[in-house]
Amino acid sequence: MRNSSNIAPSAEPSELPPAQPSTRHRTLALSGLAHALHDGYTDAIYVLLPVWRAEFGLDYVALALLRGLYAGAMAALQVPASWLADHMGGRAVLILGTLIAAAGYGLAGFSGGALGLCAALFLAGAGSSVQHPIASSAVSRAYGSAARGPLGTYNFSGDLGKAIIPAALAFGLSFAPWRPSLWLLALAGIVVAGLIAVSMPKIAPAPPPPAQRSAPPRGGNGFPLLLAIGVIDTGVRMGFLTFLPFLLQLKGASQPLIGTALALVFLGGAAGKLVCGWLAQRWGIVGVTLCTEGLTALMIAFAAFLPLAPLLALLPLLGLTLNGTSSVLYGTVPELAPADRTERAFAIFYTGVIGSGALSPLLFGAIGDQAGPVVATLGTAVAALVNLPLALALGPKLARQ
Template sequence: MQTTVSRRRTALSVSCTTHVVQDGLIATIYVLLPVLAEALGFSYAQVGLLKGLKSVSQAVLEMCSGWLSEQIGELRLIVVGLALSGTGYILLSAATSAPIIATFLLIIGTGTALHHAPSSSLIINNCPTKKRGSSLGLYNAAGDVGKLVFTGGFSLAAGAGLAWYEISFGYGVMAIVAAIAITAVSRPIRQQWNKEEAAESNNGEQVAAAGWGILNWRSFGALLVVTCIDTLVQTSVLVFMAFLLLAKGLPLSIATGGTVILLAGGVFGKTGCGYLADRMGVRPAFTLIQVLTALGLICVIIAPNWLALSLLLPLGAVAQGSTSITYAFAADLIHPRRMARGYALLYASGTFAAAAGPVVLGLIADEFGIETAIYTMALITIFTVPPIFVLPTVPDQEAELL
């Protein structure tokens, strides 16, 4: 029987590997769409519609991923998601029109929707309570590593002369290989876990909860508000920071490079903030990170260009690192047997917020200027702090499950 340490390592290795690949494939869409627009003559409206279809399909199916995880198991669902994402990318390499590309992006969106909830559930259910924050921090950081590696790989491959469809095919094959590898490695582990779960059921342990398995809807609702606002700000910072740098007079190459620096900061932030929450506690750690984020955004606006650029790495760390804190706290509000469902709801809400945020802040930027939009992000960031202090330190385990 696996030890607790062994189970944690297995859960982390499988989840982090999946996150690297899946988030890498998600981020590649950002660099692939402009290439497709140039190659196939798409309008801006068509590009926006294609991205929107992919995001909505991911958000909707992400809500179902928790239930699916319970039906077939976290490990199987993770493999299915990788296989679907890989298949979508392989098919995309042969696409020649907007409707066909939209269809294949829906397949990719389906695949990428099937990893956050089961992976988070896998980590939470196999890690000690005191290590949840740090474990989820490593998991979140792995996703940012994937974003950097896959988008950087796409740029390097394109610079080396490879066509977009060749890169798309290669990424698809890579995802399917990852699915096969995880299947082979996890098969004996999955069998052992199934035996242990059957033994727990026979002993009457961990009785399944009804519905979503939320222990306290009022507290979970407050956490949903916090994570949605937090995700909205994170996404908007990544979308609009390059435009702020352009408005400050920096050249396009440096302005776009600023987004890469923010992503790099996120790798350190998501790892470090998880450890910070384990040691300081959720409330003080989250408050500190949000205050630093707001101050960082303001400083980038008013600072001279050389200082603004130097602030991007720490800003990326704090702006994106808060995710590791809030998602770790969510585990205390979800029944252990419904962990995947609860996280599916949390991730889906964040995905919808990530789709809506840039639209709203983009309208503000069009009407009042990019600086005003960034100031608005800083103000919104502070609004996430009060609800954290409303959340209970110890969830009500006797609350009605809905």
């Protein structure tokens, strides 16, 4: 039965009619390809950090700075990227950002030390900042009121990139030095930018703003609530994943088994991103969010106390609920944003969730230092429960659309 919160958006989110099927499919395919590339670029850094530590003698603070520069540039420039799209057009900015990200990886291959790597990774992060707001908006405008499921597919494509590109890089590093491997990554970015330039349909422009905004934007104050749920959901996910390896160690897991356990979580997470966006379209935003957040809190609590074997069996389902909420939330952004500000809304939303992903491990890490990994893990379960009343408060905002 359909939840009352899953009200189909009014015609306002896309005052232009939805695109033709072939145009929609190409938009989704190429937006997903861009998402896979840029998310793969983001996680490829984890593979490279040990290499750079050995090559340049960097300490852990310097390595954290390299990762932080990339993530910081990507988070901070989401909103400026949406402003740039207003003037240059979304497709042009997506092509330019992809080329800049590729150039950053290419320049990293020429770096002779930490300063060069810092500059190159900042450039790559700046280029990747354009992808989330622009590609998300492209899918949203192409599909109109039917965008929730496709946005879940788009979200899932990022997980594919996170799985494929770092694994391919790690495999390549066993045969070739790291510098040529980075140049190949840069070449992949150039190819993707070329495919977008040649094949991606023009992104529908934002409709002009109404001459007068006498009434509040659609959804009333729903967007701040949605953003708060997204920030907490991301914080729970990153905090739990930070402590999962230590939790597994306490239960006697070996290093290879810890890697397998993480893979089980990520596989379940990819399935959750793919499935939950479509479920929200059928069962309702609030109902699916309550289910995923409630089950996440319950299973994290189980994870803290279960023996190793049952925990391993639980991890795929935990990954599904841990990541599934994100597709529900991303698909709701265009429903709560004014029609002429979709890119801006996505940019603000991604800035919040990426910032939460960077800061939440510090918060839960402080808890872990004081009380241990089990208490810190249980803290993430409590944080997930905070989203239940927020989701209930969001329901009336959606119903008023």
